[in-house]
Amino acid sequence: MIDVRLLRTQPDALRAALARRHSAEVLAQLDRAIVLDGRTRDITARRDATRAEVNELSKQVGQLRRAGDTEGAEVLQKRSRALGDHEQLLDNEHDVLQRELNQLLLRIPNLPHPDAPDGTSDGDNPVIKGPVHLPDSFADHQRVPHWETAAALGILDNERATKISGAMFTMQRGLGATLSRALCQYALDRNADAFEEIRPPSLVTTATLTATGQLPKFADDAFAIERDGLWCIPTAEVPLTSLYAGEVLDAELLPMRLMAYSPSYRREAGSAGRDTRGMLRTHEFDKVEILAVTTPEQGAQMLPELLSRAEALIDGLGLPYRIIEICTGDLGQSHHRSFDIEVYAPGCDAWLEVSSVSWFSDYQARRADLRYKVAGQRGTHVANTLNGSALAVPRVWAAIVENFRRPDGSVAVPAVLHPYMRGAVSIEPRGVASR
RNA sequence: GGAACGGUGGCAGAGCGGACAAAUGCACCCGCCUUGAAAGCGGGAGGCCGCAAGGCCCGGGGGUUCGAAUCCCUCCCGUUCCGCCA
Numbered sequence: 067m068i069d070v071r072l073l074r075t076q077p078d079a080l081r082a083a084l085a086r087r088h089s090a091e092v093l094a095q096l097d098r099a100i101v102l103d104g105r106t107r108d109i110t111a112r113r114d115a116t117r118a119e120v121n122e123l124s125k126q127v128g129q130l131r132r133a134g135d136t137e138g139a140e141v142l143q144k145r146s147r148a149l150g151d152h153e154q155l156l157d158n159e160h161d162v163l164q165r166e167l168n169q170l171l172l173r174i175p176n177l178p179h180p181d182a183p184d185g186t187s188d189g190d191n192p193v194i195k196g197p198v199h200l201p202d203s204f205a206d207h208q209r210v211p212h213w214e215t216a217a218a219l220g221i222l223d224n225e226r227a228t229k230i231s232g233a234m235f236t237m238q239r240g241l242g243a244t245l246s247r248a249l250c251q252y253a254l255d256r257n258a259d260a261f262e263e264i265r266p267p268s269l270v271t272t273a274t275l276t277a278t279g280q281l282p283k284f285a286d287d288a289f290a291i292e293r294d295g296l297w298c299i300p301t302a303e304v305p306l307t308s309l310y311a312g313e314v315l316d317a318e319l320l321p322m323r324l325m326a327y328s329p330s331y332r333r334e335a336g337s338a339g340r341d342t343r344g345m346l347r348t349h350e351f352d353k354v355e356i357l358a359v360t361t362p363e364q365g366a367q368m369l370p371e372l373l374s375r376a377e378a379l380i381d382g383l384g385l386p387y388r389i390i391e392i393c394t395g396d397l398g399q400s401h402h403r404s405f406d407i408e409v410y411a412p413g414c415d416a417w418l419e420v421s422s423v424s425w426f427s428d429y430q431a432r433r434a435d436l437r438y439k440v441a442g443q444r445g446t447h448v449a450n451t452l453n454g455s456a457l458a459v460p461r462v463w464a465a466i467v468e469n470f471r472r473p474d475g476s477v478a479v480p481a482v483l484h485p486y487m488r489g490a491v492s493i494e495p496r497g498v499a500s501r
Numbered sequence: 502g503g504a505a506c507g508g509u510g511g512c513a514g515a516g517c518g519g520a521c522a523a524a525u526g527c528a529c530c531c532g533c534c535u536u537g538a539a540a541g542c543g544g545g546a547g548g549c550c551g552c553a554a555g556g557c558c559c560g561g562g563g564g565u566u567c568g569a570a571u572c573c574c575u576c577c578c579g580u581u582c583c584g585c586c587a
Contacts, residue, residue, distance in 0.1 A: 107551080114556040121556090124568040128519040131567095143567040150567075314511095314548085441529090446548075 067171050067432045069448075073103045083177040086394040088186045095174050102167040109163060113156040120149050172276065173283050176429040178394040179403035185393025196388030197410065198381065204412040205473070211413040212467040213344035216242060218475055220496045221467075222345070234334060234342060234349045236460065241493045245466070245479070246352055246459050248486035250327045253354035253379055253457035261325035261356055266305035268329055269296040274308045277434035279400035286335045289349075298331035302355040303453045310359065311434040314446050320438055321360040321368055325456065328353065345460035346418065352460075357453040361438065362428065365450035369425045372454040373405050376421040379457050383480045385465050386410040388417070402427040409461065413468035418461040423454030 072080050077100055084092050123146040130139040183192055216222035221242025227235040238246050254263060275281045275297045280288055289298040299305060306324050315322070330353045341347035356375060358368045373389070380387045392404040407421040428448040431437070437446040470478040477493040484491055 110550075110556080114551085115554090117557090118555055120567080124566095125519075127567050132519085139567080146567040444546090 067429060068174060068177060069428070069432065070103060070167075070171065073100050074107075080177070084175070086178050086182075086184055087175060087397065088395045092175060095170055099167060099170045099174060102163060102170065106160065106163040106167055109156060109160045113153060113160055116149055116153040116156060120146055120153060123149070169282070172281075172433075175397075175399040176402050176427060178397055178401075179425065179427075182397065182403050183391055183393045184395075186395035187393075188396045190393040191390045191396055191406075192393070193388050194391050194405070198387055199384060200386040200388075200410060207473040207475075208412040208468060208471055209415070210468065210471060211344060212411070212464040215413070215467050215471050215475065215477065216344070218495060219477065219493055221245070221493060224344075231349075234347065236345055236348045236351075238463075241487070241490055242463075244487055244490070245463060245483070245493070248479075248483045249457055249459050249462055250352055250354050251486045252382075252483055254325060254327060256379060256382070257325050257354075257356055257375060257456060261323040264302075264306060264309070264324050264326040266299075266302055266309075266326050266328060268299050268305075268331075269294075270299055270305055270308070271296065274311070275299075275304060277308050277311055278304045278430050279398075279433070280304070283399065287333055289331045289333055299328060300332050301330050301353060301455075302326040302328035303357060306355065306357045306453070307430050307436075307451055308434050310436050313436065315359070315436070315438040315449065317361065317438045317440040320449070321358050321364045323356070323358050325354060325356045328355070330458075344414075345464045346414070348460055351458065353458045354456040355453060356456045357451065359431075359436065360450045360452065361447070362450050365425055365427065365452060368452050369403065369423070372452055373407075373423045376407055376423055376454045376456055380407055380409060380420065380462070382482045383462070383466065385462070385469055387420075398424070400424075400426050400429050402429065409465040411461075411465045411468045413471070414464070418465060420458050420461045420465070421455040423452075425452045426450065 068080070081093065081096060084096055123142050127139045127142050127146065130136075130142065183190070185191065213222065213224070219242070221238060221240050223237045223239050224235075227237035230237075269291065272281060272295060275288065280300060281297075288300055291297065305328075306326055309324065329350055331350050334347055334349065337347060345351075356372055358364075358372065360368050377387075377389065387407055387409045390406050390408060392398075392401070392406060397404055402425045404422060404424040406419050407423075408417040409420045410416075411418050428450055430451045431449040434451075436449045436451070438449050439446045466480065467477050470480065472478060472492075475495060479487055479491050479493065481491075
């Protein structure tokens with residue numbers, strides 16, 4: 067949520083910042099919010115004044131009664147009652163306005179960072195680094211889609227996954243399953259120097275999913291467990307961001323670095339039928355997320371740190387990759403500034419988004435009511451949050467199977483994963499490990 | 502799922518229709534004392550909205566009342582016991 071105070075103090079700057087998202091709808095929402103805020107404050111002032119009168123009268127009633135002046139007390143009670151009715155009307159009006167304003171504020175997106183490149187769609191996202199590790203050419207044995215290689219090796223069984231759970235679910239087997247887990251272990255171990263590992267719940271409340279920005283606007287993208295009022299998390303960002311929701315943190319604890327492995331669930335409502343083969347787009351996948359809670363000043367430093375940590379993981383695997391920056395027109399609702407890491411998959415002949423690193427400024431923290439307090443200073447401040455996929459398993463898994471496929475159809479396991487593969491350095495047909 | 506008891510400031514905990522933003526203790530901050538510290542003494546200090554006046558906040562929501570932390574309803578959460586269970 068953007069800061070309501072900006073609505074009255076800097077409406078023009080707000081409008082200019084949001085205009086960079088190139089959405090007429092957003093600007094219309096902003097104008098409506100400014101009007102609603104003005105009306106809300108006006109009605110609040112009138113309600114408060116009436117309340118103050120009622121409070122004062124009630125105090126006098128108490129005094130008169132104690133003094134034994136029943137008649138006088140009853141006269142004041144009558145006046146107080148009438149005022150109370152009026153206050154009730156004002157309060158109802160206030161609630162209606164406030165509710166409408168809140169609903170609107172939950173949908174107005176975050177302000178883009180001044181340095182975020184301008185653009186209208188993903189076609190305008192500039193490549194800011196790379197390609198790295200991209201060979202001049204790929205051999206024919208690398209131009210095989212991972213689902214074919216994986217089927218031949220017996221490490222992917224999507225037919226049975228679909229039988230069990232329906233379309234867009236996957237199942238890895240043998241060393242394929244081990245490889246998934248190895249990637250998670252690798253991502254966690256490489257960041258354990260600075261990040262506390264969390265194993266969060268995978269089901270969260272509506273309030274929790276609202277804090278990060280998925281609700282109310284993107285309800286269709288999430289799996290809901292309606293009977294219990296719970297939602298499946300689309301990313302560990304959701305529980306991690308809300309870990310300290312509603313709390314006031316001591317500034318000395320910041321920046322706070324957290325990481326978590328979790329399954330991630332996505333309905334992929336808008337993309338049914340797309341990328342349905344293999345592991346490119348699935349309803350459930352494994353991911354390791356890294357996240358930081360910071361002051362606004364620390365946020366600027368933390369963004370490159372998270373990006374370089376995510377990059378180091380991909381780099382360490384030896385996969386061809388590049389980094390793109392997200393332009394203002396393609397920036398997600400909650401995002402202030404954002405970068406994607408893409409890995410090249412020669413079998414699919416596609417750049418796959420495998421990581422997204424973002425700074426949310428105070429947008430999520432305000433929704434989560436996540437604040438910090440500086441010792442010796444009055445008042446509290448809204449924190450900043452940042453996060454990034456350290457490693458999203460399925461696409462990296464696919465890229466490994468395609469890039470490191472050998473002429474004989476086997477797949478070489480990147481050296482950094484050897485410690486997690488029970489000795490396997492290669493995946494051979496029928497999922498049998500060669501040693 | 503059933504029963505009982507709870508939910509008050511950073512923590513513990515009193516208050517149970519009016520003078521309550523709320524006792525008290527611990528923790529915290531600033532002085533004094535001390536070579537330094539502890540102890541002791543004195544003082545300070547919650548959050549949110551508002552330019553301010555003022556208003557709001559005792560788990561959430563609703564109700565009763567001139568007036569609610571206090572009474573009623575409802576939901577949520579916690580603890581313990583029972584049931585079920587990896």
